[in-house]
Amino acid sequence: ALVVQRRDKFPSFNLPRRVPTDLKKPGLRIVVTGGAGFVGSHLVDKLLARGDSVIVVDNFFTGRKDNLVHHFGNPRFELIRHDVVEPILLEVDQIYHLACPASPVHYKFNPIKTIKTNVMGTLNMLGLAKRIGARFLLTSTSEVYGDPLEHPQKETYWGHVNPIGERSCYDEGKRTAETLTMDYHRGAGVEVRIARIFNTYGPRMCLDDGRVVSNFVAQALRKEPMTVYGDGKQTRSFQYVSDLVDGLVALMEGEHIGPFNLGNPGEFTMLELAEVVKETIDPSARIEFKPNTPDDPHMRKPDITKAKQLLHWEPKVSLRQGLPRMVSDFQKRILDEK
Ligand code: NAD
Numbered sequence: 263a264l265v266v267q268r269r270d271k272f273p274s275f276n277l278p279r280r281v282p283t284d285l286k287k288p289g290l291r292i293v294v295t296g297g298a299g300f301v302g303s304h305l306v307d308k309l310l311a312r313g314d315s316v317i318v319v320d321n322f323f324t325g326r327k328d329n330l331v332h333h334f335g336n337p338r339f340e341l342i343r344h345d346v347v348e349p350i351l352l353e354v355d356q357i358y359h360l361a362c363p364a365s366p367v368h369y370k371f372n373p374i375k376t377i378k379t380n381v382m383g384t385l386n387m388l389g390l391a392k393r394i395g396a397r398f399l400l401t402s403t404s405e406v407y408g409d410p411l412e413h414p415q416k417e418t419y420w421g422h423v424n425p426i427g428e429r430s431c432y433d434e435g436k437r438t439a440e441t442l443t444m445d446y447h448r449g450a451g452v453e454v455r456i457a458r459i460f461n462t463y464g465p466r467m468c469l470d471d472g473r474v475v476s477n478f479v480a481q482a483l484r485k486e487p488m489t490v491y492g493d494g495k496q497t498r499s500f501q502y503v504s505d506l507v508d509g510l511v512a513l514m515e516g517e518h519i520g521p522f523n524l525g526n527p528g529e530f531t532m533l534e535l536a537e538v539v540k541e542t543i544d545p546s547a548r549i550e551f552k553p554n555t556p557d558d559p560h561m562r563k564p565d566i567t568k569a570k571q572l573l574h575w576e577p578k579v580s581l582r583q584g585l586p587r588m589v590s591d592f593q594k595r596i597l598d599e600k
Pocket residue numbers: 295296297298299300301302319320321322323324325326344345346347359360361362363364365368379383401402403404458459460461462463
């Protein structure tokens with residue numbers, strides 16, 4: 263009865279799982295959920311450049327068509343406005359599952375929607391992966407470690423997370439997404455990969471998404487004071503987006519499930535970050551202290567030994583090298599606003 267029900271629900275259930283090779287175009291067919299966002303759009307650039315066919319699935323909550331407009335007209339590119347909380351039928355070889363707001367301001371905007379995206383969205387993409395035999399990659403987060411009691415964080419650390427706080431829709435949501443991913447792997451034989459991404463910055467971040475690097479850069483360019491939350495002694499480790507994209511592809515193509523930390527171990531206090539932004543943009547930039555948000559992790563730094571050994575990956579771009587590349591993009595967009 264179950265099978266009959268499935269056939270009704272998914273008419274293509276009877277189709278062969280793999281398209282015969284002589285019918286297949288060269289290159290892989292890849293879905294990128296959240297591909298209109300910051301990280302996703304850079305990933306799409308890389309996949310299209312190497313010759314794959316890419317379908318972006320995005321509801322444009324925080325993503326923008328502008329991030330992908332340079333691919334419109336490319337026959338190997340397709341953009342679907344769709345919310346991953348709803349089921350979808352597609353035929354592909356790989357699924358990069360990024361759909362989820364990443365900035366605290368965005369994910370706290372509608373917490374119920376955020377947790378639905380993490381749980382139901384991930385479930386749907388895993389169901390899709392199971393039906394078509396595709397490999398599935400989850401972009402999880404360093405937030406699964408919560409306010410960590412271990413420093414730096416290794417993948418073996420189980421975390422220190424508040425299950426009922428304002429951040430829980432995101433960090434507990436991603437923890438559940440990791441659980442679902444492993445359950446579909448063990449229980450349904452889906453090929454899976456899990457990345458735990460640490461703070462990442464670069465061109466195409468939303469100008470006002472509230473994350474610290476985008477805030478400081480936009481503020482310094484607009485000649486506004488840089489807002490430091492709390493005492494500014496909390497730390498983060500900042501990764502440039504091209505390093506992350508290389509890591510995601512190495513993980514998807516490699517033999518190991520993970521989870522893998524993908525981040526740059528260079529650790530900065532928020533006051534040190536403000537100094538680097540000052541040096542890069544405007545030596546006269548000022549800072550202004552503001553109250554911090556609840557449950558803000560005190561420190562965060564990845565241990566990337568595992569990714570180095572098993573994926574032969576490590577970040578190449580330092581904060582001082584990466585910031586100027588982001589600044590030119592922000593400068594242009596801030597001028598366009600005027
Ligand atoms: P982003 O907000 O720029 O991109 C997220 C994309 O997902 C947007 O295009 C948005 O419109 C789309 N989206 C959100 N909810 C959706 C839904 N229900 N259905 C369809 N599309 C939806 O964020 P980002 O920085 O590019 O992050 C991408 C992924 O990486 C996220 O899963 C995030 O949790 C993870 N991550 C990012 C960072 C970081 O520092 N950027 C750190 C850790 C993890």
